[in-house]
Amino acid sequence: MNLLVVNLLLALAWMAVNASFNLMGFIAGFILGHLILWLARPLFPGERYFRRTWGGCAYMLWLVKEIFVSAWAVAKSVIGVGDAVKPAVIAIPLDAKTDFEITLLACSITLTPGTLSMDVSPDRRTLYIHAMFAADPDTVRAETKAGMERRILEMLR
Amino acid sequence: MLTAILAIILAAAVAPTLNRLLPALSHWVLALVPLSAALWFALQVPGVVAGVPVLETASWAPSLGVALSFRLDGLSLLFALLICGIGAFVVIYSGGYLRGHPREGRFHLFILSFMAAMLGLVTADDLISLFVFWELTSITSFMLIGFNHEDARSRRSAIQALLVTGGGGMALLAGLVLMGMASGHWTLSAIAASGADLRAHVLYPAMLVLLLLAAFTKSAQVPFHFWLPNAMDAPTPVSAYLHSATMVKAGVYLLARLNPTLGGTEPWFWALTLAGGVTALWGSAMALRSTDLKKILAYTTLMALGVLVLLIGIGSDGALVAFAGFLLAHSLYKGALFMAAGSVDHGSGTRELGELGGLWSKMPATGLFIAIAALSMAGLPPLLGFVAKELIYEDVFRNGHMVALAVLLLANAAMVATAATLFLKPFLGAPTKAAGHAHESGPALLAGPAVLAGLSLLFGLWIALPQGLLGATADAVRGGAPQSLNLHLWHGLTPALGLSGLTLALGMALYFGLSPVKNSLAAIQRLTRIDHDRAWDCLLSLLQGTANRITSALQDGVLQRYLAWIFAGILLLLGATLVMRGGFTWPGIRLDGDDGLGIVLALLMLGGTAGAIRARSRMEAVLSLAITGMSVALFFLLSGAPDVGITQLMVETLSTIILVLVMAKLPMLPPGPDRSRPAKLFHSVLALGIGGVVTVILLAVLDQPLAMDLSRFFGDTSLVEAYGRNVVNVILVDFRGFDTLGEITVVACAGLGVFALLRARMGKGGQP
């Protein structure tokens, strides 16, 4: 993570030389710094900073999109024009291992369409979710594992 | 005089120690103090008789106009002599009477204290000093009556006496203060000078009633007479001293003292003669009925007090001279009789007439003194009692108070019979078992009766000796210029002498026909059955019952009702104020654009409130309250109070957390309604009423202009002088930082308190 510090320093330096201590200055400095570091990436072998940042950004964007989608779905079902509400409590076996992975997964599930994390089993192998449109629980299970969990694990590992 | 009082107090203070050091001698030593005081007072006689009162003043509470001022005129001097003189013998007597008693020292402490108080009372010129000494006599007599305090009856009698005389004391205080204020003077002598103004004062009746109440309770006049016989539970020296010679005469003294100021009016005359007459009759009748020596003496005391009051009420010159004479005569013979009766009790072990007889051979000295004193009481020559009685008859007859005369005749006849009873049967009657082991008492017990009986005889024979003082006394009571007096034991064949003869005959008839008389008396009493003791108990238990009922109705241990009282009080007071004072103004609704949101927030607050009321479970209530709380926070923010808003949110949450932590350990709310239907109605009325009243006041307040100078000052100086841009914070830490200091003290204390609640617990049963 020390590359993040370097990146932030670069951003600060940019702001300093431009005397633009505002958001735009910071964003510009950060992006510029990041580009520079990316260009210099052979200097840092084995560093996962870039994959993480890019992955993180991608994940964030995806998540935001999913939030929109899910809010929209909720909106429709609230007004009564969406899919028929067919809730179910579904167990999802976990590949995620660390606290952070599991938590991130659980949070993401909650924020995305139709699903809500309810509990993690004490042995941390199963995540129980509540799904709103679960005419077929297996589909939900598969989609969650393939979509959400895969992305998180890709980003974090 | 102050010296004398202080000396006696000092003697009282050292009495317990002295008694421990010199158990056999202490009473003789202690008696020297009142004896010397009596001597000093005796030395004042010529001057006082010559019309020059002795004055003394010491500063006490000048800002209230209260001084320790004393004035010795004839009346005071006569009383002072009796107090110190009889007092000295009572001290000696009690030393003998209580020999070996574990609390003898304490007894002397009390009786000497009482003596000092009594002395102060009769010599005080300052109204407040008079009251102080008056109350002190009540307290010390409480201690003395309750001296045998393991005995429940003693305790009861002591409290009874305390209450009756204490009630009189309250009246006295009010009466004296009224008198002082009405006259503008705070000394008796000065007030006496403005007596005419007082008698015309609009508050005269009030003063009269109050002061008579004080005097009648103290002097046991009907209907306040009942405590006196009960007070005889006290040791005999106490009876001899307090209940014959001194304390009960304090009321008489007060009346005599006030005679020049308040006397001479119709109400005065009627009140005193009526009370005095009835008391005299009552006392006589009861004396005849009694069989306990001390009880008999107590009732004759009542009779004497009644006569004294009656004489003051009549108030003519002669009556007042008679008053002085009878006062002296009674004190001497009654003191002697009480002490001698104690001696009989001491020697024979009983005071019951039925168990006494034939003591003459065993207790000749006691018998002799009783005989002399009884003769004086019966009013036979050549004793002082005779002179006094003659004086009374003479004046009453001359003034034509025929009813009074009849009363006096009856009363005196009863005295004759009683006197006979006291002496004849116990000493000359057939010997009884008690007489078998009877023995004569020692010098300590006999000194008092001897001297007092002797004085009764001496003064009777040599009436010129006390004549000057008696005249001065009468002058003082009359309040006029001194009048010359010429008394004789034998004053010729007068109507008074005839009346005396009649009295004697009647008395003898009473004595010899005793049992029929007694029976008829009993019958009369049954007809007018007033058991005063029972009545007293009823009165007290009525009072106690009232106290219990009111208290348990108010303070019934139920928080809900306490709060209902409180809210009812709030509603009543505020509501009455709004109704009676008016002032409600409606500020007028000026709705603007932001008010829509205000209305929504207000609705949310009220919705939360309603939810909390309606809630079936605590969770429901808490969450409803959370709505109110957050809406309030939003309102704060909307009103431009970010600090307050944030704090409200924080506190709201923290309260929730603590609530939840606590609630997790508590049971669920019980099902069913929280209160009964009527309670619901009543509480709703209270709630809506208070809410309404608060709104009304708030609206009226909001309609007033508000001065903003404080806030403007804060706004102007916050940055420039206190270096902060957040004015609210600067107020909190600087302008009004002292408030915040108190506030954090509260917070700290609450933290400590919660800790203490949960951790500092004593075990069950009160011990750690």
Next chain:
Amino acid sequence: MADLIQALIGILAVGGAVFCLIAAIGVVRLPDALTRMHASSKAGTLGCGLILLSVALFFPGIDVVARAAAAILFLLLTTPVSAHMIGRAIYATGAPLWKGTGVDELKGTQDDPARRLGQ
């Protein structure tokens, strides 16, 4: 440009408010607590987030943006956590789910909160 940003701010605010309202309607209309939670967690978060975004755009200065971002971050972090807590609690109370609920793969297993709490 300024007007455009202002328009954007306005649209974001209204959009956020609309989602807020939808969340509220959902909470009122959906059949049981768990389904209502879907509405509140998703639409509520989105609505609030959008409004915070509009604030960030409205005020100049990095500190405001930072604070708005922090607020959004908190929101994204806390909403799922609290949803998880509430969901688990609801389930633990053993309150019956909506009658339309399909399978329940948690009920009666070793992991059933209601069962775990009883131990």
Next chain:
Amino acid sequence: MDSLILRTGVRLLLPLMLLFSIFILWRGHNEPGGGFVGGLICAVGFALHALAFGVRAMRLLLKVDPRTVLGAGLLVGILPGFVGGLLSGAPYMTSQWLGAVGTPLLFDIGVYLVVVGAILTMVETLMEEGED
């Protein structure tokens, strides 16, 4: 309260909250905030930690007894008021400034500590009560 998700969440949140509380305390003199709100946020953070990880864990994290914090806070609140008096005989609580640091700020720190100490004392004893 064995919730993995909550614990992870709190682990992320607590430092942020503490930071935020100091921030609020520091700038309270010029913008909304101050010792009280700051202290509350700090206390809420620790209380949250206690809720997720248990009281003992919180106590380990805090390192000092909350009651000591309480007393110290009160003392810190009281003492700055004397500075003016000691220097020039001015009345109690007369503020003294040295640059941007003044006795009112010290006082505010006292407020902060008292709030933290008091609330944590309450939370700690209450939660331990439950564990018995």
Next chain:
Amino acid sequence: MNAWLTAAPILIPMLTAALCMVAWKHPVVQRGLSLLGSIALVAAGGALLSIVLNQGIQVVQMGAWAAPFGITLVADPLSALMVLIAAVMGFCVALHALGDIDPVREKGGHHAVFQILMTGVCGAFVTGDLFNLYVWFEVMLISSFVLLSLGGLREQIDAAIKYVAINMVATACLLLAVALLYGVTGTLNMADLSIRVPEVPNQPVISAIAVLFIIAFGMKAALFPFFFWLPATYHTPSVAVQAIFAGLLTKVGVYALMRVFTLIFTGDSGWTHGILMVMAGITMIVGVLGSLAARDLNRAWSWQVVAHIGSMVMGLAIATPLALAAAAFYMVHDIIVKTNLFLGAGLVRRLAGGSTDYARLGGLFKTAPWLCLLLFVPLGSLAGFPPLSGFWGKLLLVRAGLETEHYVMVGLLLVTGLLTIWLVGRVWAEMVWKAPAEPPAMAISTLSFGRTYLLILPLLLLSLITVSIGLQPERLLNLAGQVGHSLTDTSAYVQAVLGTTPSPQPTLLGALETEAMP
């Protein structure tokens, strides 16, 4: 220096409390601190009173912010007198606590909380700011909550429930009253209020606010119908706490009433003082009847506290200089006597093995004659026996009442006095005279020598004060007279607070900082 002396009654106990809290693990240190702090407070109180008497009203502006803006502390004769008497009570009770308090309560923070209570009491006496008064009332309140429940005995907790519930309502009333008054005048400084209140256009609303103050302070002072919390609680906590509660807490409410209804609300006195009068009368009677109904010594004394609150408020309601002086005198007397009575009852309980049911006590004359002598003083003073302090108070009140033709009130006062005499006589007869029913469970001599003296010394001290006031009342009468005059003519007070506007004092650091700040 005088400025610091005026603030000292607050700062000394507060600092003591803070130090006690820091040293919360070391009871011995706390004891020392408590004693030292109490002594210092007495010294400060004495010095303050003498300065006030010699140099006039003392005023200090906290933080050097001029009067209506900052918080003003004012020591006028009444305040200074109350501070001194409170300090003396604090000292006596602290002393008693050293001998009496058990380790559990000590560990629970008794000394610290006690000092906080003293802070609140003294703060309420010297503050010249209405909201600040509220704050000190709260300080008093929370510390009394803690002290009341400290030890956690069942009856303590029960009592605390009632105390807390009622007093929280009282607190809200007070706060509302202060807020409303601010809402019409825009100020909180009491001297400033006395100028602005008469200028408010809508005077009836002032009356309503005044009545709200009667309610709020009436609850603190335990006036009818707001007194219920008092008899429900005062008999439950430790002896030291009972004593200080009985001595001081309600009197602060009376003080506040006296302050507010002489300085601020004098415009509609026919109505407001009439209400006070009626409440005072009923309070006296109900209080004394309650004391007669009680079988427990402590409960009887609690009711007596209520009864005599009525007497003081009667003085206030009459509101002549003499009546106010009477109220002040009576208050001083009552504080001493009530403290003493509860301390005495505590000792009796020790002797009698845990019971204070006076019908079951007895034989004190035999077991502890000296104690009886000591107890006689407060008992006699309570009953108003001359020449003890209570007598002078009663005399003053009677005079004040009769002068203003309040005959009914004087009658009630005297009836109350008589019934009190009954109570005292009864207690004396049962407790002192009656033969002991059972052998006393614990004689005082079983305590260590030092502890015995710690228990007796305060009793002796207080009795001596009572006797010396009784025998030499002039000094206190004079002082009470000054109080009466200063309360009826408040111009000196207002002048002292608002008259001179002190210029901000240049300070060493202040000179440095002017450039440094933005």
Next chain:
Amino acid sequence: MEVIMALAVGGMVAGAVYLILSRQYLRVMFGVILLSNAVNVAILTVGRLTTGNPPLIAQGTEVMDHAAANPLPQALVLTAIVIGFSLLAFALVLGYRAYQEMGTLDTSAMRVAEPEEKP
């Protein structure tokens, strides 16, 4: 706005009084919470209300805008809130202790300190 708030305060006070008159200690406490909220609103209201405009001195100016909200009542409310919270916290824990000692939270059944007199 002031009139609205005066009415709201009245309503809250009424509700508080009703709750305080309950026999259940916790309800009493709920009433106390409401009451202190009501009084706090009242304090701010009697200081007269503005919309927004907090009493802060903007950068670049030396004195507060005179149209800003009245700062003094705000400071008072802050103090009152904190004090109210402290009292409440204590009172709540006291309730817990009462339940522990007496096994009930029904105040009319709490008769330890003032036991029922035997008739």
Next chain:
Amino acid sequence: MTVFLETCLAVSVGLVAIALVLTAIRVLRGPTEGDRIVAIDLFGVLAVAMIAIFAIWLGEQVFLDAAIALALVAFFGTIAYARFVEHKAALKAKEPSDG
């Protein structure tokens, strides 16, 4: 501030206010404790939204701090409620096994 923005803000305030009222209704009506907690949680979030709108509407960025603070502590409140409900459920679950 443009008229459009002002209108938007007014509309937003109105919508969020309605949302608050609706959510409050759910809090009050329940019926289960879970429903109430869900609703109060949303109420907190809506309050954050409202405060944020205030910030723009009243032009005071300081409100943002209030929003942050609320976001943080409202979360805590919800956790506490949830914990309480679980606790009660646990008590209930234990009872039968005891008896």
